[in-house]
Amino acid sequence: MSNLATATRFEFQKDRVLRAAARCFNQKGFSGTSLKDVANELGLTDPALYHYVRNKEELVYLCYVRAADLGREAMDMAIKKGGSGFDVVVNYLTYHVEMMVGERGPIAIMSEIPSLNPEHREEILEVSREHSRRFEELLQAGIDDGSVATCNVRMTGNAIMGAMNWIPKWYRGDAGTAREMIEQYPATLVRGLAAG
Amino acid sequence: MSNLATATRFEFQKDRVLRAAARCFNQKGFSGTSLKDVANELGLTDPALYHYVRNKEELVYLCYVRAADLGREAMDMAIKKGGSGFDVVVNYLTYHVEMMVGERGPIAIMSEIPSLNPEHREEILEVSREHSRRFEELLQAGIDDGSVATCNVRMTGNAIMGAMNWIPKWYRGDAGTAREMIEQYPATLVRGLAAG
DNA sequence: AATAAATTTGAATTATGATTAAAATAATTT
DNA sequence: AAATTATTTTAATCATAATTCAAATTTATT
Numbered sequence: 001m002s003n004l005a006t007a008t009r010f011e012f013q014k015d016r017v018l019r020a021a022a023r024c025f026n027q028k029g030f031s032g033t034s035l036k037d038v039a040n041e042l043g044l045t046d047p048a049l050y051h052y053v054r055n056k057e058e059l060v061y062l063c064y065v066r067a068a069d070l071g072r073e074a075m076d077m078a079i080k081k082g083g084s085g086f087d088v089v090v091n092y093l094t095y096h097v098e099m100m101v102g103e104r105g106p107i108a109i110m111s112e113i114p115s116l117n118p119e120h121r122e123e124i125l126e127v128s129r130e131h132s133r134r135f136e137e138l139l140q141a142g143i144d145d146g147s148v149a150t151c152n153v154r155m156t157g158n159a160i161m162g163a164m165n166w167i168p169k170w171y172r173g174d175a176g177t178a179r180e181m182i183e184q185y186p187a188t189l190v191r192g193l194a195a196g
Numbered sequence: 197m198s199n200l201a202t203a204t205r206f207e208f209q210k211d212r213v214l215r216a217a218a219r220c221f222n223q224k225g226f227s228g229t230s231l232k233d234v235a236n237e238l239g240l241t242d243p244a245l246y247h248y249v250r251n252k253e254e255l256v257y258l259c260y261v262r263a264a265d266l267g268r269e270a271m272d273m274a275i276k277k278g279g280s281g282f283d284v285v286v287n288y289l290t291y292h293v294e295m296m297v298g299e300r301g302p303i304a305i306m307s308e309i310p311s312l313n314p315e316h317r318e319e320i321l322e323v324s325r326e327h328s329r330r331f332e333e334l335l336q337a338g339i340d341d342g343s344v345a346t347c348n349v350r351m352t353g354n355a356i357m358g359a360m361n362w363i364p365k366w367y368r369g370d371a372g373t374a375r376e377m378i379e380q381y382p383a384t385l386v387r388g389l390a391a392g
Numbered sequence: 393a394a395t396a397a398a399t400t401t402g403a404a405t406t407a408t409g410a411t412t413a414a415a416a417t418a419a420t421t422t
Numbered sequence: 423a424a425a426t427t428a429t430t431t432t433a434a435t436c437a438t439a440a441t442t443c444a445a446a447t448t449t450a451t452t
Binding site: 035056 | 439
């Protein structure tokens, strides 16, 4: 196998590890999840995970980096697709929900940032703040172009992000609900946000 | 001190323990929080907590029972106050937010039910489901009396509850934000829910 | 097929933090 | 003020799960 292919396989396996970890962390929390839990989910034993991450803390950290990347990707796609400010908001939420309930999921909710070491914590807090900031910008852009009703963007942003972040707590991966989620959840979140 | 007064003092102290624990659990999760963390918050050492609870698991369990009680209390108050279905929904959310950011807070988010032992888990899941069910009933009552716009009550309920549950993750107890929260958050959550 | 590299394991080791027990202190009652 | 009870502490103990390490196995390369 070539170096490239080796790297690819390694990265692929690592991504499986991160998704399995995300699933566990979302349900039982960082410290409530043992490495054995994560390994079992993949048919491995715990020491095998150390081939992919330095330690448990790094595992969460990487889950959060991945979560941040996917969130940013969803937002970038929505922005690139264009449309009114309102459209961009709805599209972003839809892409993000699709990722959460689709085959790229689950995505770790960043609910235990305090468990990270100081450097990682600061980095994740930063990207997390950045994401909130950008979302509020989207809302503001919508207000400015007249597609979104005037509102407190900070409050509205927190409310919508909270509703998004809570999804992994109750969504249990059945296909029927997944479709329903994608079709209805974003619309539910922005009901009342349309101007006029 | 009389038996009654003794019981009262004990119960009062126990409630302080539960609030301190809720604050810790909300930030660092069940297993991420050591009993030492909780004790320190009260100027005590960890073994002192065993005077109030049997073990750590019971501590979370009681936090969740307390959270459920307060949520139910907020809902009961709103129902008793009356008004249109829409009014009851808004009032319930307002009372609940007031509790969260007021002196009875913080309230533990039930984010780690899987960490409970089977009996406690089943009990908490039950009251939790019951609360969601009742909230959906409030929404449905509002739709029926024409004060709430037609919507998928399951989705809407999940969205609003998610936004509520996420509050403790970002709210950091400053008075200014508390007032803003009480005044604006419930309104933000139901914007677009008003019929007509 | 032989060799090398990557991956996984089983068997220790270690660290952390929950729990227990006995003693000390503080509060309450008589 | 003595006796009793409630509360808290200090100093162990115990359990769990993270981590390490050497060996085994599997996969890729020649």
